[in-house]
Amino acid sequence: MGLREDISAATKEAMKSGDKKRLSTLRLMSSAIKDKDINSRTDGHDSVLTPDSGLVELFAKMVKQRQESVAVYEQGGRPELAQNERDEIAIIQSFMPKQLSDDEAKDVVAGIIKAVGASTVKDMGKVMAELKAKYAGQMDMAKAGATVKSLLG
Numbered sequence: 001m002g003l004r005e006d007i008s009a010a011t012k013e014a015m016k017s018g019d020k021k022r023l024s025t026l027r028l029m030s031s032a033i034k035d036k037d038i039n040s041r042t043d044g045h046d047s048v049l050t051p052d053s054g055l056v057e058l059f060a061k062m063v064k065q066r067q068e069s070v071a072v073y074e075q076g077g078r079p080e081l082a083q084n085e086r087d088e089i090a091i092i093q094s095f096m097p098k099q100l101s102d103d104e105a106k107d108v109v110a111g112i113i114k115a116v117g118a119s120t121v122k123d124m125g126k127v128m129a130e131l132k133a134k135y136a137g138q139m140d141m142a143k144a145g146a147t148v149k150s151l152l153g
Contacts, residue, residue: 003055003095025091032058056137059096063089097138105139109147121152
């Protein structure tokens with residue numbers, strides 16, 4: 001079963017159980033998927049987001065947006081809104097692959113550098129492309145980029 005079907009089934013379950021928070025978050029996720037599908041068609045792509053990796057990238061963006069909102073709400077003295085965002089993050093992440101720890105991510109980056117044959121920072125693009133292809137949604141690519149730089153530099 002793909003992510004789309006998982007989200008649809010979870011939405012139905014949330015409706016039955018009356019879990020309003022989960023239901024609203026799942027509807028946000030479905031809406032984001034539909035928006036992405038529409039945008040891909042209007043950009044000239046015939047296909048919709050079928051591979052789960054595309055959905056995982058979309059969910060990673062949604063999580064990142066909410067993490068930024070948490071920081072803003074906490075600075076603004078609005079802990080209830082920050083908690084609301086944290087709850088949404090937990091729901092979204094339940095549909096994403098397990099996140100790699102910092103040590104695991106560093107090991108993965110080192111392995112990709114070796115596999116690609118990267119030796120200087122000029123090769124960073126090759127390494128990042130490989131990381132995005134294989135580990136999208138499993139690690140923060142900004143942190144991965146910093147790790148790549150430190151290992152190549």
